Amino acid sequence: MTLSRRKFVHLLSIATTACTALITPAISWAAWVNDAFNANETEEAYKKLFGSTSLKKTKKVKLKVPKVPDNNNAVPISVKTDIQNVDSISLFVENNPQPLVAIFEIPDGTLPEISTRIRIYQTTTVTAVVKTGEQLFSKSQRVTITDGQCGG
């Protein structure tokens, strides 16, 4: 059975649209990520990264970070949760020059828990945001930086 020329062009346009739909999200994600990292305020970073500032505070997100770190250039921080189908875990330090510190994508099969070390410049609130589908869950903790040691 031969395909008529009109039908072929029709199928081609569908295929092209489908391919574009698959490619576009990855490029959009990259642009959002850069904008979010460049945001100077936490709410702006949330908006740029998630498209929303509606975060639900929850005890289901476990955030572990010292209340008074020994070395503010290498503050150990861990996030863990039993929330299902986590897409990403992100870290925000409110009073850092740019609050968004890191985003950890969690593919299927990877556990929703991470540990890392970050710089905290001054006394601040540290927030972990767990994204699952359209929902955003958060847990915050106050961290106190005692002396003027901002690194250097």
Place this chain on the structure above:
Amino acid sequence: MKVRAIIKNNITNVRVLAEHPMETGLEIYEETGQKKPAKYIQKLTCEYAEKVIFLAHFGPSVSENPYVSFSFKGGKKGDTLLFRWNDNTGDIKKTEAIIN
């Protein structure tokens, strides 16, 4: 990159330590007063069996010599994990590690 990957009870725990100055772009050379240019890892990925099992996006507030720990279901002793980071100046580094 230094990697330690250990499988236990069908969960592989991975610890990575990358060597990188993570310059924030905020610091100044004392002699000249010039700003040290920002140079920091922006993306760190881990692949297993040709699938990306972990992807981290970093800003300059991640500490010098970034350390990350994560875990994933599955993995087999002797299998290979492939790590890669990209930084904002175009540098790339790849490392392979074996699951123990």
